[in-house]
Amino acid sequence: MNITLTVNGQSIARDVEPNVLLADFLRDHLRLTGTHVGCDTTQCGCCIVHLDGKAVKSCTIFAVQADGSSVLTIEGLAAPDGTLHPVQAAFREHHGLQCGFCTPGMVMMGADIVRRIPGADEQTVRHELEGNICRCTGYQGIVEAIVDAASQGARS
Amino acid sequence: MRNFDYHRPTDIAAAARVLAEREDAKLLAGGMTLIPTLKQRLATPTDLVDLGRIAALKGVRREGNGLVIGAMTCHADVATSPVVREAIPALASLAGQIGDPAVRHRGTIGGSVANADPAADYPAGVVGLDATVITDRREIGADDFFTGLFETALEPGEIITAIRFLLPKRAAYQKFRHPASGYAVAGVMVADFGDAVRVAVTGAGPSAFRLDAMEKALGASFTPGALEGLNPDALELLTDMHASAEYRAHLVGVLARRAVAAIA
Numbered sequence: 001m002n003i004t005l006t007v008n009g010q011s012i013a014r015d016v017e018p019n020v021l022l023a024d025f026l027r028d029h030l031r032l033t034g035t036h037v038g039c040d041t042t043q044c045g046c047c048i049v050h051l052d053g054k055a056v057k058s059c060t061i062f063a064v065q066a067d068g069s070s071v072l073t074i075e076g077l078a079a080p081d082g083t084l085h086p087v088q089a090a091f092r093e094h095h096g097l098q099c100g101f102c103t104p105g106m107v108m109m110g111a112d113i114v115r116r117i118p119g120a121d122e123q124t125v126r127h128e129l130e131g132n133i134c135r136c137t138g139y140q141g142i143v144e145a146i147v148d149a150a151s152q153g154a155r156s
Numbered sequence: 157m158r159n160f161d162y163h164r165p166t167d168i169a170a171a172a173r174v175l176a177e178r179e180d181a182k183l184l185a186g187g188m189t190l191i192p193t194l195k196q197r198l199a200t201p202t203d204l205v206d207l208g209r210i211a212a213l214k215g216v217r218r219e220g221n222g223l224v225i226g227a228m229t230c231h232a233d234v235a236t237s238p239v240v241r242e243a244i245p246a247l248a249s250l251a252g253q254i255g256d257p258a259v260r261h262r263g264t265i266g267g268s269v270a271n272a273d274p275a276a277d278y279p280a281g282v283v284g285l286d287a288t289v290i291t292d293r294r295e296i297g298a299d300d301f302f303t304g305l306f307e308t309a310l311e312p313g314e315i316i317t318a319i320r321f322l323l324p325k326r327a328a329y330q331k332f333r334h335p336a337s338g339y340a341v342a343g344v345m346v347a348d349f350g351d352a353v354r355v356a357v358t359g360a361g362p363s364a365f366r367l368d369a370m371e372k373a374l375g376a377s378f379t380p381g382a383l384e385g386l387n388p389d390a391l392e393l394l395t396d397m398h399a400s401a402e403y404r405a406h407l408v409g410v411l412a413r414r415a416v417a418a419i420a
């Protein structure tokens with residue numbers, strides 16, 4: 001099936017089988033390997049991207065469902081001039097990553113949290129991260145980073 | 157995963173036609189239950205009919221003394237809708253407790269109700285709030301809808317188009333969340349309609365059910381204390397690796413009293 005979608009601001013047209021997952025489409029067809037597949041069972045959140053502005057688990061969506069939509073992956077989060085998104089900058093500042101496997105999903109979910117809940121406090125952020133698992137268990141830095149970025153959002 | 161033909165109708169009649177014509181076609185709503193099932197090959201449909209492009213299935217509206225939620229309305233939209241929050245805050249709260257934010261951005265009320273998972277939250281809301289399931293063929297009352305483990309009154313090819321809720325005077329949903337999956341180990345919706353009180357339980361039995369004894373007691377006195385000694389009989393509840401039937405019976409009592417305390 002022919003699909004046309006916008007990925008990180010670029011219009012993309014491809015022919016895909018209906019059973020290709022969005023995560024595999026991004027990784028294997030577009031070579032955007034920043035989106036990770038940790039569990040493939042909708043639990044871990046490593047595969048989170050934004051679909052029409054909302055955080056979704058790309059391992060549990062078919063690429064054909066995204067036809068006509070706009071997808072943002074970790075590769076497209078920073079500004080074109082390389083300026084990091086506030087959540088990315090805060091992850092660096094607060095050591096929000098260890099091995100880095102969960103990081104793309106954590107950052108994309110973090111950006112979604114900051115958008116929806118400016119000023120989110122620690123308890124809220126922990127609750128909102130229920131669908132993201134860090135195998136290195138580095139939650140402390142991750143939560144601090146998102147709380148920090150959310151407080152910047154509330155200020156600006 | 158086995159391949160399938162993908163259909164994306166823009167109206168309900170076209171979706172119904174594909175379901176009728178194809179050998180083993182299945183509806184695709186949010187996909188949060190169906191896609192994992194396909195990955196595990198627990199289902200191998202020949203065709204998927206994506207309801208995502210049917211605008212008529214989406215959205216929330218007030219209708220007389222009721223609240224109508226389109227089948228394809230996602231959990232996040234129900235949780236944050238000002239209309240739902242004003243009309244039935246307990247329902248918005250229930251939707252906001254399903255899974256995680258990414259699941260709530262995709263999963264839909266129609267998919268959840270059709271799937272009838274014994275541990276899903278919406279069935280307690282549908283039964284507790286005396287809702288009506290509206291399909292492309294008829295209307296089905298909540299008490300007749302959930303018929304067993306993953307079983308409903310839906311016929312093959314029948315499409316849920318919306319759920320209509322009655323507005324209670326007051327209602328509350330309390331859930332004991334499984335710490336890993338998020339599903340309800342037990343969940344209780346208590347709703348006071350003035351002339352009747354409904355108490356519906358999910359997570360504890362093969363499908364959502366009502367507790368007559370609690371409803372009568374609350375009808376006489378809407379206080380947590382009225383529920384003392386009225387825990388359900390453990391013999392009729394589920395035991396699994398997460399919780400014994402006895403523990404679930406205890407939880408149902410605690411959650412029902414908490415729900416009443418929250419709104420009494």
Ligand SMILES: Cc1cc2nc3c(=O)[nH]c(=O)nc-3n(C[C@H](O)[C@H](O)[C@H](O)COP(=O)(O)OP(=O)(O)OC[C@H]3O[C@@H](n4cnc5c(N)ncnc54)[C@H](O)[C@@H]3O)c2cc1C
Pocket residue numbers: 041042043182183184185186187188189190191207227228253254255256259262263264265266267268270271273275276277278314315316317337338339340
């Ligand atoms: C990680 C995770 C955590 C979750 N936690 C919870 C939780 O805490 N509580 C909870 O209640 N649920 C939970 N869920 C399930 C979630 O709510 C699903 O969204 C829901 O069960 C199914 O809805 P869906 O829209 O995704 O349906 P789909 O997966 O697309 O479909 C489910 C089934 O319903 C059928 N169907 C769909 N729409 C219709 C319709 N309109 N008419 C007739 N049949 C239809 C489909 O053919 C399919 O058989 C969780 C899911 C995941 C992945």
Ligand code: FES
Pocket residue numbers: 036037038039040041042043044045046047048057058059060
């Ligand atoms: S890979 Fe998608 S949730 Fe784990």
Ligand code: FES
Pocket residue numbers: 097098099100101102103133134135136137138
């Ligand atoms: S940093 Fe290693 S999995 Fe999270």
